Amino acid sequence: MVKQAENICQQATIQQRNTKTELQNWRALKEQLFNKFILRLVSCVQLASKLSFHYKIVSNITVLNFLQALGYICTKEELLESELDVLKSLNFQINLPTPLAYVEMLLEVLGYNGCLVPATQLHATCLTLLDLVYLLHEPIYESLLRASIENSTPSQLQGEKFISVKEDFMLLAVGIIAASAFIQNHECWSQVVGHLQSITGIASESIAQFSYAILTHSVGTNTPGQQQPTPHKAARALRTTASSNT
Secondary structure, X not given: OHHHHHHHHHHHXXXXXXXXXXXXXXXXXXXXXXXXXXXXXXXXXXXXXXXHOHHHOOOHHHHXXXXXXXXXXXXXXXXXXXXXXXXXXXXXOOOOOOHHHHXXXXXXXXXXXXXXXXXXXXXXXXXXXXXXXXXXXXXXXXXXXXHHHOOOOOOHHHHHHOHHHHOOHHHHHHHHHHHHHHHHOHHHHHHHHHHHHHHHOOOHHHHHHHHHHHHHHOOOOOOOOXXXXXHHHHHHHHHHHHHHHO
């Protein structure tokens, strides 16, 4: 929608320069954007379903019924035009890798390898932890950086070199799955980490370190004098377990 808004404002400015007509007032532009917002939003959901669900895609009939229930009357042709506008705005670059794709791929392999924790249970927890990492991205990676260099005040150069770690979706995926496994069944955590190490080649120490960072941030900070909540104790226990396995 940001690109759509930019295009509308740019077209209005060009029209003023070329034909010397008055620029549409903001109220008219706002109404134009508002009228397109729901349709563009639904088109994004429909395109995402075509990429992810394959045989369970959100059909045009479903979308039309949904829009009608909201009081919007739309035709199939307008739906197709809206999808095409979204694709053009993104230069048709929509099939991009995401952390969830890595997580689901690894979970599928874990299922074939006989993981003791059911993949369906892990998947649900992984989704929650992915949201958590998205919301607490900076503090989680900052703590991971400090732990990796064993220094509470990393230099600018160390921070710049750490960018590649932030962009490593495979590392993020194994950390998410390991943390989920510890939450679901900490007794099977070592087996899950062993499988992840075998599949990806990522060291078990790195997997443990990442999952520990995720778990310690999942409960926020504790005020002085308060008892530590259970998840924090679990994260501390995970670090102890990881140390004993190395």
